[in-house]
């Protein structure tokens with residue numbers, strides 16, 4: 247049991263009003279500190295670098311009495327189903343994975359959204375095979391964009407800490423009730439030490455209240471007990487098609503309804519520095535940190551450059567991006583993956599796509615020197631649109 | 632659940648569907664109906680659209696009627712013919728994905744145990760042979776290795792029925808099926824042996840030829856899972872549609888197989904044996920007390 251009796255408080259109170267103390271910790275430790283205060287009932291773990299350490303530390307929290315049940319599942323597909331089963335029973339859950347684990351588990355993610363499960367999961371992003379790699383890469387994020395989950399991307403350990411804690415209150419809203427994925431770049435954030443302001447140890451989030459679920463919790467306490475009649479799956483008729491179609495639309499609508507709740511915690515979906523500059527660097531995750539340094543270097547050389555940090559990928563920051571880039575003449579999008587999914591996303595949101603320089607892209611585990619971004623800013627290195 | 636939940640608001644009684652009224656007035660919640668009483672009470676599973684002569688729906692009907700505590704039972708299915716049966720069931724039930732049923736049930740049972748520490752909440756998995764022994768075998772076995780406290784039932788039609796009669800791991804060696812055009816090349820998987828090896832406290836192999844045996848074994852499986860550890864019941868449920876049998880021939884096939892290659896088997900761990908014996912004694916005691924009561928009343 248924890249040494250002190252933890253006082254349950256609202257997410258707003260915990261994140262905005264509680265006294266904060268600055269500590270020098272790794273990203274994985276920031277996960278532990280967030281989950282220590284998240285009042286999680288069940289966590290299920292499966293090892294994969296660079297996620298493993300986070301879930302070891304979550305396991306320590308279980309041993310200390312902060313979490314009520316915890317175990318190592320048999321593989322990520324099973325883990326995501328175990329977490330789903332626990333969420334269906336009406337308890338608060340947490341898990342984490344990355345890269346190959348994400349892909350192994352994939353069928354579960356749209357199932358979570360479709361079942362309206364308020365699961366919070368963290369992805370410590372990593373490259374995927376082949377060839378085998380354990381290095382940082384955000385390729386999995388591009389593949390998860392259409393699974394129905396809300397997607398937040400942390401730039402650093404502070405973001406990671408705050409985003410995990412806020413996610414429960416977004417996911418668990420009656421009007422939302424879909425999963426939230428908190429993404430963070432593996433190694434770059436999980437395995438480096440940073441200053442993180444964390445709240446005092448004597449508070450925790452209020453518990454999850456399953457009676458607020460928009461779909462019946464599977465506990466035989468919540469009517470109706472017969473909630474479907476006729477298996478619409480196998481029927482070839484208009485009512486069946488319409489039932490499935492409207493259900494999917496409702497999942498998308500749930501993500502839209504999350505907007506004000508996400509904004510209440512994050513302030514905005516995107517943050518912009520030097521909004522009037524004709525050149526804008528647009529990024530998410532640690533590419534933002536590299537972009538910020540590149541902007542500083544370019545400005546030293548007399549170039550007018552701004553920075554757009556994207557914090558929320560789903561629901562899509564369409565209006566925010568359109569506004570931030572309305573006057574930009576050149577848009578540089580550095581990414582930690584080979585597919586350029588972020589550039590594709592941005593291109594789908596704004597007019598005049600010839601403004602986009604879709605790079606630099608680094609992958610395979612390489613770092614992204616700010617000089618490379620500066621080269622693209624200057625147009626010395628040409629990248630695709 | 633509290634039976635209060637099902638009680639009807641008298642002001643709505645005239646607009647409630649008849650089937651709901653029947654369920655409240657003559658359903659199994661809070662009453663002691665079993666498979667023997669089929670036909671005399673309002674069932675939780677009915678009006679299913681399964682094929683004529685479907686043995687899976689027969690087995691489904693029997694086990695649902697045999698639930699020891701339906702008012703607090705949550706069932707987990709898997710993709711397959713059972714997913715056509717489940718929507719007709721008036722119990723909370725989960726269809727999630729093909730093959731992940733024992734993983735879902737693991738999380739579900741643990742979550743319910745945290746939320747209702749002082750209440751019995753039975754979790755029962757029901758899935759096809761493909762779901763249990765092929766695509767979900769790892770999760771079937773690992774839930775048993777971990778000692779998860781719920782019952783697993785396999786509806787073994789020895790085929791992927793729902794997708795049109797393909798070979799499954801439970802098909803007998805040599806049988807010609809879709810995707811096994813020259814006959815299956817390996818033996819039927821003995822999931823019952825795997826269950827025993829994996830530590831299941833109760834294991835039974837039965838066929839639709841013996842409905843009351845299904846009922847008895849299933850009830851034991853649920854009770855032992857509740858108190859001791861994982862349990863497994865494998866029911867032979869031949870599929871007339873894919874085997875191209877007349878619907879009347881399918882139970883005859885089960886009868887025939889039950890005398891040959893699908894014989895009744897039961898494994899009870901010593902701990903489960905002790906538990907079941909103690910329970911039988913208690914029930915007998917109860918019966919004695921009740922009949923005494925009745926005698927006194929009639930006297």
Ligand SMILES: Cc1ncc(C[n+]2csc(CCOP(=O)(O)OP(=O)(O)O)c2C)c(N)n1
Pocket residue numbers: 687710711712713729758759760761762763786788790791792793794799
């Ligand atoms: C991941 C995945 N693979 C394949 C399928 C297609 N599929 C649906 S049901 C089924 C067969 C089910 O067989 P079994 O578990 O034996 O149940 P039965 O229909 O025979 O009762 C298959 C292969 C699917 N739904 N999902």
Ligand SMILES: [Mg+2]
Pocket residue numbers: 759760761786787788789790791792799
């Ligand atoms: Mg089958």
